Amino acid sequence: MKQRWLINLVLLVTLAVLAMLMRSEINAGRSVSKLTDLAAEDLYQARIAREGEPTIVLTQDLLGWKMEAPMQVDAEDGQVAKLLEILDTQVIRSFPETAAALDELKLAPPRLELKLDSVEIAIGGIDPVGQSRYVASDGLVHLITDRFYHLLIAPPIDYVSTRLLPRDFNPVFGRLDGVALTTDSVTALNALVAERVEPLAETPSGVPVALKMGDGSTLRFVVSGDRRRWARRDQRLLYVLTDPPELDLDPSAVDPTPPEPAAPQPMPAATPVATPAEQTPIAEPMPQPSADEIVADPFGPVPTERVPYQPFGDDPERILPGNAPLSEPPVFKLTPDGREIPVSPEVPRQPRGLPQSESANPYGFGVDPFAPDPSAGETQAPAGAF
Template identity: 45%
Template sequence: MAARWLANLLLAVMLGLLALGIHHELTVSRRPQTLAGIDAADLRLIEVERTGEPLIRLERTSDGWRMLEPLTLDADPGRLDQLLTIIQAPVERSFPAPSAALDELGLDPIKLRLRLDDLTLAFGGLDPLGQRRYVMADGLVHLIDDRFHHLLIAPPIDYCSRALLPHAGPPLFATLNGVPLAAKSLQALIGLTAERVEPMTSDWSGEPVQFKFADGNALRFLVSEDRRRWSRPDLKLRYVLTDGMLLELDPTSIDPTPPAPPPDLRPKPPAAPSLILPSDTGALTDDALAPAPAAPDPLATETDPDAPVSTDSPGAPPSVRLSPEDLGEGRAGFGSELYKDPPTGFGVDPFAPDPEAAAPGTGEPPARRP
């Protein structure tokens, strides 16, 4: 009797194990293959590379996804959530890439790539029968539903966050036309999301609004009169709000942010004198330890080697002295009238001693002056 119960128990256990195996075969083993076996929560870097288009590069930070190229600002989390569902895209069929005509599948040359950390997905054309997209990864070509191509060819502005202010650290102070905003208006702008983000046109009108942060950085906008259009000239983007904002001013508000550092006006230290390279023997000569000669001053005047040496003190401007002989002899004409001789006695000091006067003790009378 006991043996019969034991046999029935073993049979029941075997039936249970068989049922678990069938359930695993139906639910797990036959689950369709996905495009990438990675978890979206573990991703840190996303790149979208298109031929003839700017690279879109996004990085996950502690405050969320942030675009690094072609613009530098927060990324739209909703858009990235849609894009990353491509990881779990079911694969309809796979085959080795070397056995396929890649040029006919739109994979040679590759015009669209999606990089997810170390994984690169190359996107090609459509299957003419099932209208599925060819995707190549790790030496295999997969066929997936064409539900992600429009996200990959979207312009970079579609990946920009619609939040007016960055997520990392709210501003502590703001001004409108240089007048401080009231604390209530500043709090209303923090976390505000625009209806859409569009490229900034040639219209650069608006009143200046400046936000200042704890680290001393500033963010500037031009806001329209109805307070609905907020333009960022540095990124050439315009945030369009659903409703206009009421901006109240508080001239008594004090800026708590640190002031901007003054410009460094200190003179730069002179460059170290260059040394002459050592000789081929490897020993340093006296010339190698001597500083290089100073470069000539391009503004200095050239010195005439035939000019007489000045006896003036160093640093004083040179003086020029003319003798009467320099003014008379060898000079043709007088002034602009080259055909005339200078007047008699021109350039002669009347109080100078007469060179023709007799020497003392000769007894001869001095010559009469002209």
């Protein structure tokens, strides 16, 4: 009897263990995976790239989220938090990209891309059956609930913080139209939150308000007459307030801050400086010789008169310039045994004229071409006429 109870007890324990294992497997099968493993508080940068629209770049620091592009202002933390809920969204179904027609799912190429640090998520089209959104990441196509698309296509102005003053700007002094404000009025501006923020489409009209920090940094607004519209011309933003703030004046207040840092002056146009290779060398003037040193003018006319040959002149050591005219050298005739033969000056030969023939025949007609030359002054009688 006792043995039978032990067997029943063992069977009961075994059934309980099996039931627990089956339940855990069923729960594991029913659990839905998340789109990413990232945590919003650990994220540094979120980047929204859209076709035909400016890219929105958001970064997180210790003070909160800031917009880096297309403008540099504080971002609305609530709006960014709604967008980052996509990190923990549940995946309805997943399949590999290689098994999907990406062009039909509008994922090749995607019109929207969300980059969260190093994780890239491509946003595709809608599933016509379940009205879910196709997204692609890390080689997989996921189907998620479509509750983030309107945040991805929102204009940049929707991500601008509605706080009137930046988080890192704490004014200690202010002026309204050149008159100092009370300390309480300046301090109260830190808590102002606008009803909405709009792009500044036209030149604002109103009175100027200047707020200064302890280091002299200045933030300027143009405030409307009812003090509900505050325009920042540097960012082209218009803050619309629900209730106007109290701006009490204190003309006797002294500005405790240093002067505002001067705006950087534009750099003058750089003057081109020639490099050593580009500099044109200036030729030094050549020394001019004196009148005594000038031997001959190289550009003068060529002398035609014969100059007696004087190779050394008065000074045998004198050096003649290369372009100096020289006289003709003397002519000597020597016999084979070395004796000199007197040379008589050469008499130029007169051109021999052609005698006129007394006959009617032209000169040379009938003259024997093979006859010896006649003596000087003699002419060969032409042959008679045939």
